[in-house]
Amino acid sequence: MVMRMSTLFLRTLREDPVDAEVVSHKLLVRAGYVRRAAPGIYSWLPLGYRVLRNVEAIVREEMDAIGAQEVHFPALLPKEPYEASNRWEEYGDSVFRLQDRKKADYLLGPTHEEMFTLLVKDLYSSYKDLPLSLYQIQTKYRDEARPRAGILRGREFVMKDSYSFDVSDESFMRSYQAHREAYIKIFDRLGLDYVIVDAMSGAMGGSASEEFLANAASGEDTYVRSPGGYAANVEAVHTVVPPPVPYDDAPAAHVEDTPDTPTIETLVDHLNERFPRTDRPWSAADTLKNVLVMLKHPDGSREPLAIGVPGDRDVDEKRLGAQVEPAALDVFTEDDFAAYPTLAKGYIGPGVLGEKNASGIRFLVDPRVVEGTRWVTGADAPGKHVLDLVAGRDFTPDGTIEAAEVREGDPAPDGSGPLELARGIEMGHIFQLGRKYSEALGLQVLDENGKLVTVTMGSYGVGVSRAVAAIVENSHDDAGIIWPREVSPADIHLVATGKDDAVFDAAGQLAADLEASGVSVLYDDRRGVSPGVKFKDSELVGVPTIVVVGRGLVDGLIEVKDRRSGERTEVPLSDAVAHLR
Numbered sequence: 001m002v003m004r005m006s007t008l009f010l011r012t013l014r015e016d017p018v019d020a021e022v023v024s025h026k027l028l029v030r031a032g033y034v035r036r037a038a039p040g041i042y043s044w045l046p047l048g049y050r051v052l053r054n055v056e057a058i059v060r061e062e063m064d065a066i067g068a069q070e071v072h073f074p075a076l077l078p079k080e081p082y083e084a085s086n087r088w089e090e091y092g093d094s095v096f097r098l099q100d101r102k103k104a105d106y107l108l109g110p111t112h113e114e115m116f117t118l119l120v121k122d123l124y125s126s127y128k129d130l131p132l133s134l135y136q137i138q139t140k141y142r143d144e145a146r147p148r149a150g151i152l153r154g155r156e157f158v159m160k161d162s163y164s165f166d167v168s169d170e171s172f173m174r175s176y177q178a179h180r181e182a183y184i185k186i187f188d189r190l191g192l193d194y195v196i197v198d199a200m201s202g203a204m205g206g207s208a209s210e211e212f213l214a215n216a217a218s219g220e221d222t223y224v225r226s227p228g229g230y231a232a233n234v235e236a237v238h239t240v241v242p243p244p245v246p247y248d249d250a251p252a253a254h255v256e257d258t259p260d261t262p263t264i265e266t267l268v269d270h271l272n273e274r275f276p277r278t279d280r281p282w283s284a285a286d287t288l289k290n291v292l293v294m295l296k297h298p299d300g301s302r303e304p305l306a307i308g309v310p311g312d313r314d315v316d317e318k319r320l321g322a323q324v325e326p327a328a329l330d331v332f333t334e335d336d337f338a339a340y341p342t343l344a345k346g347y348i349g350p351g352v353l354g355e356k357n358a359s360g361i362r363f364l365v366d367p368r369v370v371e372g373t374r375w376v377t378g379a380d381a382p383g384k385h386v387l388d389l390v391a392g393r394d395f396t397p398d399g400t401i402e403a404a405e406v407r408e409g410d411p412a413p414d415g416s417g418p419l420e421l422a423r424g425i426e427m428g429h430i431f432q433l434g435r436k437y438s439e440a441l442g443l444q445v446l447d448e449n450g451k452l453v454t455v456t457m458g459s460y461g462v463g464v465s466r467a468v469a470a471i472v473e474n475s476h477d478d479a480g481i482i483w484p485r486e487v488s489p490a491d492i493h494l495v496a497t498g499k500d501d502a503v504f505d506a507a508g509q510l511a512a513d514l515e516a517s518g519v520s521v522l523y524d525d526r527r528g529v530s531p532g533v534k535f536k537d538s539e540l541v542g543v544p545t546i547v548v549v550g551r552g553l554v555d556g557l558i559e560v561k562d563r564r565s566g567e568r569t570e571v572p573l574s575d576a577v578a579h580l581r
C-alpha cells in the first residue's frame with residue numbers, strides 16, 4: 001500500500017517542541033513520528049510506528065537466528081516473584097506499583113527475570129531440556145526520575161528482553177556469546193555508531209555485564225576508552241586509582257629537601273625528576289592548579305601544621321575543616337616558598353587522600369606515588385570523609401574514586417594507557433546473571449547423574465523504542481532526520497510538484513509500480529501545496545531517497561536525490577523502477 005501524504009495522519013511542525021532538549025526528541029515530534037501523552041509517555045503515529053516495527057523486525061530476525069523463541073508476558077505482574085528476588089525493594093521508586101480491588105499488590109514490569117525464571121521452572125525439569133533461550137518484545141515501565149529526552153528515556157518504553165538457561169557454565173558462555181554476536185548484527189543493521197563496554201550489573205545483579213553504547217554527545221552514559229582497546233562505562237570503573245594504603249601500613253616515608261629556593265619551575269622539574277608520570281609530564285599548570293600539596297614546617301620541625309596548594313584557594317576551611325588550626329589555613333603562594341625554605345619538606349602528589357578525623361588529617365596514599373611522600377597523621381577516628389587534595393575529587397571510603405569522577409588521562413585499569421572520556425546512549429545490555437534468580441526462585445533441573453543442579457542464566461536487553469531515537473541522534477542534519485534504509489518508514493519519498501495532472505498521473509503510476517516491485521513508497525500527492533513545503537517536509541521526514549516528478553517529466557525525466565549527500569541525478573521515468581529497486 002502506497003502511503004499518500006494527502007490522507008496520511010501527519011502534521012509536520014516548523015517549531016521545536018518547547019520541552020525538547022535533545023535533537024531526536026525535537027525531530028521526531030516535528031516530523032510527526034511521536035506525540036507526548038504524559039511526561040516520558042508517548043504515542044506512536046503512523047510513520048513512527050512503522051519505524052518502531054522495522055526496528056522490532058530486525059531484532060526479531062536476529063533473535064530467531066540464534067534459536068531464541070519468542071513469547072509474550074503480561075506487563076501487569078504480581079508482587080510475589082519480585083519479593084522473592086528482593087527486587088520489590090531494590091527497585092525502589094522506579095517501579096510503578098498498583099493494587100487491585102482486593103488490595104493485592106501488583107507492579108508494571110520494569111524487566112522480567114523473575115517471570116521467565118518461574119515459567120521455565122514451571123515446565124522444565126531436566127538437563128535434556130536445556131540450553132534454552134526465550135525472548136519477548138514488550139512494553140516496560142519504569143518511573144524514571146528525569147524523563148526528559150523524549151523516547152530516549154521513556155517511563156513506558158519497548159524493550160526486547162531475552163533470557164538464557166543453561167545447565168553448565170561452559171554452555172552458558174556459548175549462549176552469552178551467541179547473544180553478543182546477535183547484538184553486534186542488530187546494531188550494525190540499525191546503522192548505529194556504537195561501542196561495547198564493560199558495565200556494572202546494577203539492579204540486575206550477577207557477575208559480569210557488557211553494554212552496547214551508541215556514540216552521542218547527548219548520551220547519559222559516560223564511558224572511558226584507552227588507545228589499547230579498554231572500554232568501560234564509568235559506572236564500572238572502580239579501580240582507576242588503586243585503593244590507598246593507610247598510613248600505618250605504608251612504606252616508610254621518604255623525606256627530602258627541595259632545591260633551595262623553590263619556584264614553581266624548579267618544583268615542576270623536581271616532580272618530573274623524582275615522580276615521573278607515565279601519561280604526561282608535570283607542568284606548571286598542574287602545580288598551580290591543585291596537584292602539588294606542600295607541608296608547612298615553619299619552625300623546621302618535622303611536625304606539620306597544615307597543608308596547602310600553591311596559588312590555589314581550593315584547599316580551604318570548607319575542605320580541611322575546623323580540625324586544622326585556623327592560622328595554618330593559609331593558601332600558599334610562591335612567596336611562601338621563598339619565605340619558608342623549610343616549607344617544601346615533602347610532597348604529596350596525585351593519588352594522595354586526606355582523611356579528616358577528630359584530631360586532624362590523616363593521609364592515605366596511592367602506592368604508585370608513595371615515594372617521596374611526607375606523612376601527616378592524626379588519631380584514628382570514625383566518620384571519615386576522604387578527599388583527594390590532588391585532583392579535587394571525592395573518594396569513597398574504601399579509597400576508590402566515585403564512578404562519575406573518573407578523569408580524562410587517568411590510567412586504564414588494565415594498564416593500557418591514558419583514558420579518554422566519551423558519551424554514549426545505552427542501547428543494549430547483556431548480563432551474566434549466574435544463579436541469582438534461579439537460586440532465589442528455585443529453578444533446578446536434574447543433571448546426567450540424576451542430581452539436582454541450579455540453572456545458570458543470562459539476561460539480555462535491547463532498547464527497541466530507544467533505538468528509534470538513538471538512530472536519529474546518530475543520523476540527522478539541520479533539515480531533519482536521515483533514516484538508514486532498513487528502518488526508514490518508506491524506501492522512497494516520492495514528491496509530485498506543480499498543478500499538472502499528467503505529473504500526478506505519472507507519479508501515481510510510478511508509486512504503484514515501485515510498491516509492486518517491493519519498494520515501499522511515501523507519496524506526496526498533495527495538491528495545492530508548494531514544492532518548497534513538500535521538499536522541506538521530505539527532508540524533515542528523512543526517507544533516504546527522494547524522487548521528484550515535476551517539470552522534467554516533459555522530457556521523460558525524474559529527479560532522484562540522496563537525502564544524506566544531497567546528490568541529485570536525473571533518471572528517465574522508464575528506468576525509474578529498475579534504478580530505485
Ligand code: ATP
Pocket residue numbers: 111142144151152153154155156157158159202426427428429461462463464465466
Ligand atoms: P539506563 O542506564 O539508560 O537507565 P538501564 O541500564 O536502566 O538503562 P537495562 O535495565 O539494562 O537499562 O535495560 C535494558 C535496555 O533497555 C537498556 O540497555 C536500554 O536500551 C533500554 N532502556 C532502559 N531504560 C529505558 C528507558 N527509560 N527508556 C527507553 N529505553 C530504556
Ligand code: MG
Pocket residue numbers: none
Ligand atoms: Mg535505568
Ligand code: MG
Pocket residue numbers: 426
Ligand atoms: Mg544503564
Ligand code: MG
Pocket residue numbers: 202426429
Ligand atoms: Mg543497563
